[in-house]
Amino acid sequence: MVAIDIATRVWNHTFKLDPIIRSLLDTDFYKLLMLQLIWGRYRDVDVTFELINRSHTVRISDEIDEAELRAQLDHARTVRFSKQEMIWLAGNTFYGKKQIFRPEFLQWLATFELPPYDLKRADGQYELLFHGPWMYTMMWEIPALAIINELRSRSAMRGLKRFELDVLYARAKTKMWEKVERLSSLSDIRISDFGTRRRHSFLWQRWCVEALKEKLGSRFSGSSNVLLAMQTDLEAIGTNAHELPMVAAALAETDEALSTAPYRMMQDWQEWYDGNLLVVLADTFGTRSFLEGAPDWVAQWTGFRPDSAPPIQGGEEIIDWWQERGVDPRERLLVFSDGMDIDSIEETYHHFKGRVRMSFGWGTNLTNDFRGVAPEPMPGLKPISLVCKVKEANGRPAVKLSDNPAKATGRPEEIARYQRVFGTEGAILRTVEV
Amino acid sequence: MVAIDIATRVWNHTFKLDPIIRSLLDTDFYKLLMLQLIWGRYRDVDVTFELINRSHTVRISDEIDEAELRAQLDHARTVRFSKQEMIWLAGNTFYGKKQIFRPEFLQWLATFELPPYDLKRADGQYELLFHGPWMYTMMWEIPALAIINELRSRSAMRGLKRFELDVLYARAKTKMWEKVERLSSLSDIRISDFGTRRRHSFLWQRWCVEALKEKLGSRFSGSSNVLLAMQTDLEAIGTNAHELPMVAAALAETDEALSTAPYRMMQDWQEWYDGNLLVVLADTFGTRSFLEGAPDWVAQWTGFRPDSAPPIQGGEEIIDWWQERGVDPRERLLVFSDGMDIDSIEETYHHFKGRVRMSFGWGTNLTNDFRGVAPEPMPGLKPISLVCKVKEANGRPAVKLSDNPAKATGRPEEIARYQRVFGTEGAILRTVEV
Numbered sequence: 001m002v003a004i005d006i007a008t009r010v011w012n013h014t015f016k017l018d019p020i021i022r023s024l025l026d027t028d029f030y031k032l033l034m035l036q037l038i039w040g041r042y043r044d045v046d047v048t049f050e051l052i053n054r055s056h057t058v059r060i061s062d063e064i065d066e067a068e069l070r071a072q073l074d075h076a077r078t079v080r081f082s083k084q085e086m087i088w089l090a091g092n093t094f095y096g097k098k099q100i101f102r103p104e105f106l107q108w109l110a111t112f113e114l115p116p117y118d119l120k121r122a123d124g125q126y127e128l129l130f131h132g133p134w135m136y137t138m139m140w141e142i143p144a145l146a147i148i149n150e151l152r153s154r155s156a157m158r159g160l161k162r163f164e165l166d167v168l169y170a171r172a173k174t175k176m177w178e179k180v181e182r183l184s185s186l187s188d189i190r191i192s193d194f195g196t197r198r199r200h201s202f203l204w205q206r207w208c209v210e211a212l213k214e215k216l217g218s219r220f221s222g223s224s225n226v227l228l229a230m231q232t233d234l235e236a237i238g239t240n241a242h243e244l245p246m247v248a249a250a251l252a253e254t255d256e257a258l259s260t261a262p263y264r265m266m267q268d269w270q271e272w273y274d275g276n277l278l279v280v281l282a283d284t285f286g287t288r289s290f291l292e293g294a295p296d297w298v299a300q301w302t303g304f305r306p307d308s309a310p311p312i313q314g315g316e317e318i319i320d321w322w323q324e325r326g327v328d329p330r331e332r333l334l335v336f337s338d339g340m341d342i343d344s345i346e347e348t349y350h351h352f353k354g355r356v357r358m359s360f361g362w363g364t365n366l367t368n369d370f371r372g373v374a375p376e377p378m379p380g381l382k383p384i385s386l387v388c389k390v391k392e393a394n395g396r397p398a399v400k401l402s403d404n405p406a407k408a409t410g411r412p413e414e415i416a417r418y419q420r421v422f423g424t425e426g427a428i429l430r431t432v433e434v
Numbered sequence: 435m436v437a438i439d440i441a442t443r444v445w446n447h448t449f450k451l452d453p454i455i456r457s458l459l460d461t462d463f464y465k466l467l468m469l470q471l472i473w474g475r476y477r478d479v480d481v482t483f484e485l486i487n488r489s490h491t492v493r494i495s496d497e498i499d500e501a502e503l504r505a506q507l508d509h510a511r512t513v514r515f516s517k518q519e520m521i522w523l524a525g526n527t528f529y530g531k532k533q534i535f536r537p538e539f540l541q542w543l544a545t546f547e548l549p550p551y552d553l554k555r556a557d558g559q560y561e562l563l564f565h566g567p568w569m570y571t572m573m574w575e576i577p578a579l580a581i582i583n584e585l586r587s588r589s590a591m592r593g594l595k596r597f598e599l600d601v602l603y604a605r606a607k608t609k610m611w612e613k614v615e616r617l618s619s620l621s622d623i624r625i626s627d628f629g630t631r632r633r634h635s636f637l638w639q640r641w642c643v644e645a646l647k648e649k650l651g652s653r654f655s656g657s658s659n660v661l662l663a664m665q666t667d668l669e670a671i672g673t674n675a676h677e678l679p680m681v682a683a684a685l686a687e688t689d690e691a692l693s694t695a696p697y698r699m700m701q702d703w704q705e706w707y708d709g710n711l712l713v714v715l716a717d718t719f720g721t722r723s724f725l726e727g728a729p730d731w732v733a734q735w736t737g738f739r740p741d742s743a744p745p746i747q748g749g750e751e752i753i754d755w756w757q758e759r760g761v762d763p764r765e766r767l768l769v770f771s772d773g774m775d776i777d778s779i780e781e782t783y784h785h786f787k788g789r790v791r792m793s794f795g796w797g798t799n800l801t802n803d804f805r806g807v808a809p810e811p812m813p814g815l816k817p818i819s820l821v822c823k824v825k826e827a828n829g830r831p832a833v834k835l836s837d838n839p840a841k842a843t844g845r846p847e848e849i850a851r852y853q854r855v856f857g858t859e860g861a862i863l864r865t866v867e868v
Contacts (some may be wrong), residue, residue: 173604
């Protein structure tokens, strides 16, 4: 008895498209935390987000059909939070706390929809912009990136036959599992999935997450993907991102106000969240100047997420800074999440073991490592360094410097101004792989 | 919409067992060809088949539960040819010929059922015997072996978790596909699946067969498995096996009659079959003596299947013999099928390319190569050298000498008599891996 459910089959072949974004929870958890703050305090700020492909040699608009991209973006705009999702957001415990989301916020969120987008082709790339109130445009970042990355993989694999595809995924599983087995030998590792935006596909991300869950047990602390966290009974992981200090800085009217903008945004944050949600992202305008200018209360936050310096160097710098302030690093947390892969995870883990609490956010190299698994080299399966960044806030240009000048974004004259205000000491140029 | 067909699910959980043999066509094609000859000419001969585990150190009865084994054997006895199968046997073209099976034979076959079996545990092994008319007992060989081998793999994998299993099959696919890719670079290869009896499982065999079909196209000549040939629109492949000369020899009343028994059986064969079905299996009592004693008409058969000598040595011996008889080997076929794997296939292919037509029957190392794919070493996944051989014909002991004394079967005193009659020249002792 080979039974195919006839209704399912009929439903399948009425598909206009195979939607990539099927839930508004298919985003990073920190987006929701930041959204609540923005909704609470920055409701009137307009922010433009912009797609940036740092892998210039990859001509995305040659790889992905514009009509297909529009169809996926349009579909994402039709998605709403379901009742089940809203109930889960209201009832679930996040980071050990009940009701992290305020009822009025959830009430507003229940009718949320992604705002319009602005798409043009230009010289092999897509110019993709999201204009409007911050509390709407910021929600495009993750789905937009996930859509483009998944369309790239679909396009790359289009010519493969059935068994070639089957073997491709078999090889990817084999490769991934070898990494999981290596992780599994690190007795105190704490690691989570941060790979939504760069994933090969939603289903592949789910496979990776479930594999980690089975093999690592509680050492796998969860997923940044809220939908996967809900579906697989994992913790939703994440705190805050560069957009907060970037917008705060863009809104600053003087150089003086600019230099203290990151700390003001953190004060906002700690009025809304506490405990393990107090994680400092210090590299937006250079970690060195952030640490030098930081008020004392910053050392009381739970941890730091060094994000653009080499992990060991970045971690040491923060440990030194804690120690100068009389804080025992063993009571603090470092979250490593910048382009990590198994080798750098192992190295960083062994380097800091016993000296500080650690946790790893594993992104692109978790959910999109298809290098060497295709039957022949397929450039379309190589992940690219694609980001969606704040371009402007209330019409004023936004900037990110980061510890790695290759990751800087913004207009050249504004970058120069920021460098004058924050300094450039401690910056280390590294190739951005992913 | 996640749709699960409710009826299928309910049907599934009413399973008493997951049957390994679900069709009487799930056997080797040569069994049906031989069966027709036996039905036509040896209807009154009783033949006992016996299970022999040549991998003595593997204690099968510790690995496989007796009740489970009985349940599978009992289930196989309930299976009948379906109407669809009978129509396919009657209407399909085999080896380029229509109606290879006579209508009266098919009429008899339509009600075929596997006869009773005789099972006992003894010293870590199962004594499994099939007594009765040859035309019934011979049909047990393949399903009995497939059942035991699949029960071994099921038992080995019982403790694995969901993702461990998933990765195990991913690794097996990866490994298998590497072999297929290597085969694919051999431009004139002709290869078929001979792996039913030793397969890891039916579903795995089907995956392997479909992978070969997709990648090699027409260079994959087909499967010895009749059910898979039918389901996947491939040629059913196979000609004849050792049981024919073994029974002919056992029935011989004098040493004189014994020495010519193999040729007499071949004369029977060529009255029923012709063309590419005329493939000589010369090693039953030693290839050397077979060739020396062979009547001239044997050189007119399409080819030889050297089965227990090293492939290159065995092939050269037959080529020499053809040339001595003025036959051009390029018009003849060698079928290599003894424990072949990718290395020996490549070596043999390059060695004989252009000198003789070649075809490969790929068995155990195609359908049961799980070495190195389990999360930790699992001896239960290592294939064993398990065979089901003729023990007696009409109460007289049967013998196989083969070119490799490690493959000899029969009572010691009978082996000695056969060695006296056929000689032992040319025998080469090799370890039997599979």
